[in-house]
Amino acid sequence: MKIKYYHIIYEGKIIASNLPESHLNELQSCDTSIKKCVCEIEGSHKRHGARKYTSGLVYLVSYDKNITNKILEHYFDACIFFIPYIIKNKEDIRDGEERNFKRLRHNLISHNANILQYIYNLVPQDSLVLNGKRQTEVIKEIVIKKPDETSRTVLRVLKSANFMKSEFDVFDMINMENPYLEFHKHSAHKITLLNLTPFWLDLIEKGIIIEIGPCHEHVIVDYKSISVALCHLFDNATKYILPNTSFSIYFRSSPKEIDINLEMTSIKITDADIGNIFKENYSGEIATKIGKSGSGLGMNIVKKLIELNHGEISIRRDIDTRQRTKSIVPFERNLFQVKLSK
Amino acid sequence: MFGLFTANKKLPERSLDEIKQICKVLFIDDKNFPLIEILKTAGWVNTRRIKDVDSLDQSEVRESHIMFVDIQGVGKRLKFHDEGLGLIVALKTKYPSKKIIAYSAEDQGQVQAFSDGINMADSRMSKNADPYQFQFLVEKFAKEAFSLNECIERIKQLLIKEIGRSVESDAILKKLTKIATSKNFSVDEVGKVFNLQNAANVSSVIQLFLTGGG
Numbered sequence: 001m002k003i004k005y006y007h008i009i010y011e012g013k014i015i016a017s018n019l020p021e022s023h024l025n026e027l028q029s030c031d032t033s034i035k036k037c038v039c040e041i042e043g044s045h046k047r048h049g050a051r052k053y054t055s056g057l058v059y060l061v062s063y064d065k066n067i068t069n070k071i072l073e074h075y076f077d078a079c080i081f082f083i084p085y086i087i088k089n090k091e092d093i094r095d096g097e098e099r100n101f102k103r104l105r106h107n108l109i110s111h112n113a114n115i116l117q118y119i120y121n122l123v124p125q126d127s128l129v130l131n132g133k134r135q136t137e138v139i140k141e142i143v144i145k146k147p148d149e150t151s152r153t154v155l156r157v158l159k160s161a162n163f164m165k166s167e168f169d170v171f172d173m174i175n176m177e178n179p180y181l182e183f184h185k186h187s188a189h190k191i192t193l194l195n196l197t198p199f200w201l202d203l204i205e206k207g208i209i210i211e212i213g214p215c216h217e218h219v220i221v222d223y224k225s226i227s228v229a230l231c232h233l234f235d236n237a238t239k240y241i242l243p244n245t246s247f248s249i250y251f252r253s254s255p256k257e258i259d260i261n262l263e264m265t266s267i268k269i270t271d272a273d274i275g276n277i278f279k280e281n282y283s284g285e286i287a288t289k290i291g292k293s294g295s296g297l298g299m300n301i302v303k304k305l306i307e308l309n310h311g312e313i314s315i316r317r318d319i320d321t322r323q324r325t326k327s328i329v330p331f332e333r334n335l336f337q338v339k340l341s342k
Numbered sequence: 343m344f345g346l347f348t349a350n351k352k353l354p355e356r357s358l359d360e361i362k363q364i365c366k367v368l369f370i371d372d373k374n375f376p377l378i379e380i381l382k383t384a385g386w387v388n389t390r391r392i393k394d395v396d397s398l399d400q401s402e403v404r405e406s407h408i409m410f411v412d413i414q415g416v417g418k419r420l421k422f423h424d425e426g427l428g429l430i431v432a433l434k435t436k437y438p439s440k441k442i443i444a445y446s447a448e449d450q451g452q453v454q455a456f457s458d459g460i461n462m463a464d465s466r467m468s469k470n471a472d473p474y475q476f477q478f479l480v481e482k483f484a485k486e487a488f489s490l491n492e493c494i495e496r497i498k499q500l501l502i503k504e505i506g507r508s509v510e511s512d513a514i515l516k517k518l519t520k521i522a523t524s525k526n527f528s529v530d531e532v533g534k535v536f537n538l539q540n541a542a543n544v545s546s547v548i549q550l551f552l553t554g555g556g
Contacts, residue, residue, distance in 0.1 A: 165470045172468075182465060184482065194474055223475055224468070 002064050003075060004046075009056035010083060019059070027059050034069045051076045055083070104171045111167070114160045122146065122153045152201060159198040163235075166228050170301065173225060173308075181222035181308060188251055188258045188340070189215040191223065195230035196249070199238045206243040213250030219258050219340040221309045226340070229305040229313075233262060233336055239292055240266040240284075242331040253342075260338040268330040269317040277315065278303045290329055312339040353519055355490045358481070362386050364554050365484040368406035370395060370429070371445075372415040380473050386480060394419045395429060398436050406440065407554070408483050409433065410467070413446040413459070427459025434462040439546045441483040443467055493551040494518065500543050501536070522552055 007019040007027060019027065022041050027050060034049035048061040049072065058079050062072060123142055131138050143150045173179040193212070203210060241247060245265040252259040267286040269277070276282045280300045283293035306313045316335040318324070323333040356364075362385040369378055369391040381389045392402055394416045403409070411433070413426035422428025426444070434442055444463035447470070460466065465479055485492045494514045501509050517535045521527050527548045533541035 165472075168470055169468070180466060184478070186478070190474075194472065223478070224471070227472075 002062055002067055002071075003060050004063050005048075005059075005061040006079075007057075007059040008079065008083065009058075010087060011055050015083075015087070019061075023061070026061075030059065034072050036069070039063070047072055049076070051080065053080045053083075058083075100171065100174065104167055107167050108164055111160045111164045115157050118153050118156045118160070122149055155198075155201045159201070162198045162231070166231050169224050169228050173228075173305070174301065179225070179308070181225060183220050183222055183309075185218040185220055186223060187215075188217055188219045188260065191219070191221070191226065192230065192249060192251075192260055195227050196234055198231070199234045202238045203241070203247060206238075206241065208241060208243070209246040211246055211248045211250075213248075215251035215253070215258065217251075217253055217258055217342060219342060221311070221340055225305045226309050226311075229302045229309075230260075230338070232299075232302050233338070237262060237264055237266065237336075240287065242266065242325065256342055257339050258342060260340065262336040262338075263319070264334060264336075265323055265325075265331050266334050268324075268332045269315065269334055274315065274317060286329060306338060306340075310341050313337065314339075353490055353515070353522060356488055358485075359385065361484050361488045363388075364488055365408065365480070366406045366554075367408045367410070367480055368392065368402055369410045369412075370416050370426075371410070371412040373412070375469070377473065377476060381476065381480065384473075384477055386477075395433075396420075398432060403433070403437075407487055407550070408441045408443070408480060410443045410445050411463075412469075413444050413448060424459060430459045430463050439550055441465075441487075443479060445469055487550050488554070490515075490551075493547060496547050497544055500547065501538075504538055504540060504544075518548065518551075521548060527552060 005019045005023060007017040008015050026039075026041070026048065030048055030050045032050055032052060034047055036045065036047045038044070039046040042063065044063055045065070046061055046063045047067060047069065048059070050057055050059045058076055060072065060075055060079070123139060127138050128135055189212075196210075200210070237247065242265040248261075248263040250261050250263070252261065267284065267290070270285045273284050277284065277299050280298060282298070282300070287293035303313055314337045316337065318332040319335050320333040323331075325331040365386065366388040367381065367386055367390075369375075369389070370393075371391060372393050374391065378389055378391050390402065395403060396419050397403075398420075411426050411430050413430070415425065417425040417427070417429035420429065420432070422432070426446070430442055430444055433440070441464045442462075443465045444460055445467040447468070464483070467475060467479065486496060487493075494511050497514050497518070498509060498511065501507075501514075521532065521535055524531070527545055529541050529545045532538070532545040532548060536544060538544060
């Protein structure tokens with residue numbers, strides 16, 4: 001072993017060290033030149049030296065008989081050369097993690113705020129405070145008096161809670177090299193419907209006619225990750241769909257695959273979009289113009305999740321030119337296709 | 343012991359409802375979650391929870407077929423230093439044919455670090471999962487144990503491993519019926535009927551299917 005002990009200081013902090021406490025005095029008494037001496041602590045010859053550099057100090061100790069001062073100088077040079085890169089790498093990783101965490105925190109706060117507010121909108125906070133003993137009575141009265149609003153509130157709370165679940169699932173997955181996946185045979189129809197459910201109410205309220213075709217076959221997927229992807233696609237559909245049009249979900253089977261087709265009249269996908277839509281942080285042109293972009297995960301992550309499931313996503317825009325709108329915000333008939341293995 | 347069905351000449355295929363009546367699901371979790379009620383309402387009537395395990399031989403553990411083990415907050419009474427994960431290793435070692443699912447509110451990234459326990463679990467779930475996901479898994483494992491077709495499929499896979507070739511489902515069914523009729527699913531008998539050197543795994547699968555025990 002060429003270098004037995006190292007002690008590296010960067011901006012006043014020890015960033016790497018295996019120097020035993022017993023040797024700390026040696027460091028104090030060492031100046032910048034490399035000295036060869038008999039180590040009083042370990043009883044053998046050693047070379048050691050402390051080299052200062054712009055951001056701190058490197059102290060190296062070698063007991064190797066074959067090492068010379070010149071060789072040790074090279075070790076100092078290499079060390080000092082690499083330190084800024086290692087620090088930058090560490091900071092990049094930390095920044096990346098911080099960004100992910102901040103995004104998670106922000107989104108969870110939003111969803112949680114929605115949940116609280118949906119409920120307090122139905123059940124005024126004061127009514128629960130002032131009627132501590134009668135809380136269940138208070139709620140019963142509201143349910144009886146406002147059954148429609150109560151139903152909608154429950155569904156909205158479910159939708160937000162489901163989003164929170166998605167956030168956690170995604171956070172786990174994007175932070176790991178090899179996310180844990182469990183592949184099972186799931187009914188293609190069922191997993192599609194399960195993920196559509198939280199958005200049903202919003203779609204109905206927009207006057208959307210939802211048509212779902214049959215499928216009796218299974219796909220082999222990791223439910224958790226494919227759900228996040230499907231959920232995001234349905235969330236986008238809900239945001240960008242033209243009210244009072246049809247949303248057609250149909251399945252096509254081939255020998256090895258099932259295609260889940262989501263056909264809808266939604267905001268125009270431009271030429272720029274089609275080339276960039278799967279890139280990180282890209283927002284659709286029209287979506288940006290109407291101010292409805294950027295609150296989701298990004299098609300980039302949707303694509304990654306689908307590919308983790310050995311699937312593919314493709315987009316066919318403007319599939320029926322007769323359905324183009326002449327409005328200020330252009331809408332076209334678009335098809336999103338998710339291919340999954342049987 | 344054979345109360346699950348009489349020794350007919352033909353083994354009946356059990357319906358999902360029948361399987362739900364037989365299958366015992368145990369949650370080992372210091373916290374109570376509504377999920378347990380959700381499963382019961384869905385027909386998994388023998389679902390229960392214990393807060394921790396006092397002994398690996400206690401009746402709830404011994405009799406269960408599927409166990410959900412929380413990786414945090416349990417395994418303390420038996421003093422496992424990595425709590426639920428240590429418990430999973432011990433349970434899986436003692437009861438290799440029981441299905442054990444590690445479930446948690448833990449960040450999966452951290453869990454990977456404790457590799458032993460987590461790799462021995464038959465599956466992992468987040469506590470955040472849908473009722474659909476929990477029910478899917480329970481149904482899958484329950485069918486593996488108690489559905490005739492799945493039992494035959496499992497035996498087929500074990501035979502491929504043991505003797506290196508596939509045996510026809512009909513042939514397996516005949517042998518299984520023979521064992522059921524004779525009421526002898528010991529390792530020796532299974533070895534004779536299936537012509538196997540090492541019949542321990544097949545015997546275990548058959549015992550579970552026929553008696554709901556083992």
